[in-house]
Amino acid sequence: MSLKQVNRDTEVDERLAALMTNANAVRAVASAVEGTIGPKGLDTMLVDKFGEVVITNDGVTILDLMEVNHPAAKMLVKTAKSQQEQVGDGTTTATLIAGSLVNNGVEQVVKGVPVVRIIEGIRAGVKTALAFLQKEAQPLDINDPLLKRVALIAGREHEDIAELTLEAARLVGKNKLLDPNFKLLETVVAEVGAKNEVFQGVVINRTRMNRQMPAEIMGAKVLAIDDALEPEEIEEEALATEAGFNRFLQLQEEFRNNIQKIVELGVKLVIVDRSVSDAAEEILSDAGVMVLQRVSNKELRKAAEHTGARLIKRTGLKKDISEIEKLLGWAERVYEDEKLEHVRILGGAGESAATILVGAGTEEVVGERERIAKDAAAAVQAAIQGGIVAGGGAIELAAAREVEKERQKVRGMAAFGVDCVIEALKRPFSQIVSNAGFNPLEKVEEVWAAQAREEKNSLGVDCDTGDIVDMLERGIVDPAPVKIHALRTAGEVAEAILRIDTIIKKKETDTPDGRGKKEL
Template identity: 35%
Template sequence: MEAQAGGRPILVLPEETIRRRGKDAQRTNIDAARIVSNAIQSTLGPKGMDKMVVDSLGDVTISNDGATILDEMEIEHPAAKMICEVAETQDDEVGDGTTTAVVIGGELLKGAEDLLDQDIHPSSIVAGYRMAAEKSREILEEISKKISLDEDEKLKKVAMTSMSGKGAEVASDRLADLAIRAVKHVAEKIEGEYRADLDNVKIEKQEGASLNDSFLVEGIIIDKERVSPQMPTRVDDAKIALINAPIEVKETETDSEIQVTDPEQLKTFMDEEESMLREMVEKIKEAGANTVICQKGIDDLAQHFLAREGIFAIRRAKKSDMERLSRATGGRIVTGIEDLTSKDLGEAKTVEERKISGEEMTFIEECKEPKAVSILIRGGTEHVVDEAERSLNDAINAVKGAIENEKVVAGGGAPEIEVARRLREYSEAIGGREALAVNSFADAVESIARTLAENAGLDPIDTLVELRSKHEEEGENMGIDVFKGEVVDMFDRGVIEPTNVKIQAISSGDEAGEMILRIDDVIAATKEEEPEAGGPGAPGEMPPGGMGY
């Protein structure tokens, strides 16, 4: 990059710098973002197809979950990465609707490109998009219906809708039940509103058996075995000590050396060590514990003493598992064995070590009113189990969104068609160049219904015409039943989605689109080339010019 000053060129950036300005920069960014959007468009809806992504190490991921696909793809272009961030944000915020958000973002940019060709300034397009996004939120809130924690039948439909088209759909009935039970256990009423922290729902997966053999544990599953085979494999009426301290003799703070000159001295040291460990185990026994979950290590001798007392013990449990155990069993995590009392113990009906597909796992079950639970997913292969986990996560997040937000809308493209219809009416009231942007926004939102039809093998134009007509005549719940290829009331068909998923998808897609549109200059430094082996700059080689003095 250079500028002229008094006839002399002034270099501001290195000569190798790549720079694109104005429409050239905007088109490049829009094209890159749209390529990403188009790549996952065919995964949308119950009839969407799967993608196989093979990474540089040869690991294979098969999924139709937008966030998973984009996360596995190795994307270089900065504008394309912004669209990937849409899926990431959508997944973090509401856990579902990632493909919808990315498709809307891509379609908004496609519409913006047409407006730029008409010499409409990007600022006018961004202003119109912002107005349309705000109006869309209002429309979605207006057409929503109420739902409560007690409406199990509706919640099940919400969960099953989120799993439609996923690989685990064959067991969607079973998984939907598990999702509802899990969320209900961890949901708490705070200031009159339900809140569900999904960190308290632990999902474990193990190959073998079928998806329908997946089950929920009213407690915690720990992917560890007991520390000694002499310990019992099962404990009934478990009293659980949660200890965040080593059951070992503490090492000295400073490095020290003790010279032993007499065998009696060595015996004294060993006896003292044994005595300290025995005291620790005695303290645990006195507190009334018959199960120990330790976040740190357990000495071999301590394991022997614990086994002799019939105490079941696990060592090096994860911090997250300890916290979930505390919420599930009602126990308190203690940081010193000397502080342990009977009041700190958690309770569970059973603690049992079981072998699942050759792996030892510990089940802490039937806790009283647990505020943390576990789900074990089974499946025939690794890919089946992985996809089931993603589907179950979507279902759990959908149920959480419905319970917390207490609002749902019909699925099958119904809310998108209604939003688009009302946005076009809204654009007439605005007028000016922003009205063109609002209409473009309506087309982008409506593209969700069009994509659903395309992916189901239906004629998208005929379907859109019929949808618009039915919305005028029969109301906002008319959507596409992709299995029967007809436009029907989606609430009657049991296709229901949480309102917050739709609102977040439109917001995320809009914000990414706006950000990309506002860029009119791309300044990119060239990457430094790796030095060739044995060439100048290679490891161990002297640079040209000797020592450089």
């Protein structure tokens, strides 16, 4: 064998090694969540070095908490998080499809198919499948009984959480659910010891500054300050001078006058992003004003939107009292729940808001119930926005059949990339029936043949009996946007990973803050 041939073989081996390494890392990530999918999916226990335990079958939670070091595995985890951020559900499906695309792609490379042809085929197959899913989506009204099935399936059959989610969805209305900037899952609040309820309003996870302030206010004017409620500061060096000290006294006096404006305006609730000075606390407390300090920016903005208040800085209090009045909001009722240690703002004059309050007996359980409720809320909103498709892996199997029809139109070796998509689309169904205790190879073939024979894309498997049933008739449905986004993101990350043919360790570089070197 010539030296040239040896070098060429070595180069090929190195590239295959990189692909195999990436494929193994992706396979490990997918295996961490595969046992959780479907109605018979089980839980995963995650334990940290301090012995803290999280028990869940929520895919994104598992991926977020598990220790991941390999770059390709991290890419897959980011894909799952992207799925969660965009549609709030379907992370396990996205992970399984992406993992299958990568592993099947690597197998084709080992057989001698060029990576560029595989990627070409994956793109073609994913495009066909996406078009099919969009065509199969059935619109859903907010009062449709199937919407509860969406909530139940995403909420892992928790009847109480499904009911809470539907109540909140109807409370905010269809137009709000269709708003891309609104996320129903963000209305979920979980508290230990709370009772399940939905109410029109927002929750601030803070209590009043002192017990002398009122615990309940009816018909409250609201002031929202995106700043500290303290006098402007003066540098210590300046305080040492007479002019600086006089300026300090002047600022203190101005600040007290500004606080007095709040009292004169009849404000009864002041929400502050940062800290509140002792002087402000004293004046407002004497005036019967409830003050909430160090409120998270997210909660502050939600309260402002609900009450119609406009956020201001502390310097905004220098304005004329008539100008400040225009920035105030209003709430029908504000009260502190001493048991749950939070304040509720109800009946605001601004945008309609709903809060889904979910309770449980312990911190561990309440955390899982919060994740379940957020999944249900996200699924309900996605179903309203983009309709529903047959669940239980049936629609992916039907999409695989559609892609197989298109395979004949693909030229050359790109067809092997299309095969990767076909196998990946079978993956969710296979894992669901496997978790239910059935032979996945047998059930895939049975349903594949039944769908073709009866021309019904909604046929799947009853995970209790193993019988072939119509998923739509059984109410086993999923939001179409969840499936569409899962397939799209899975295709993108699989392509990105398959394009990597060399892994190089970076040299040590200076850190951005100049504190030495780090190895990347």
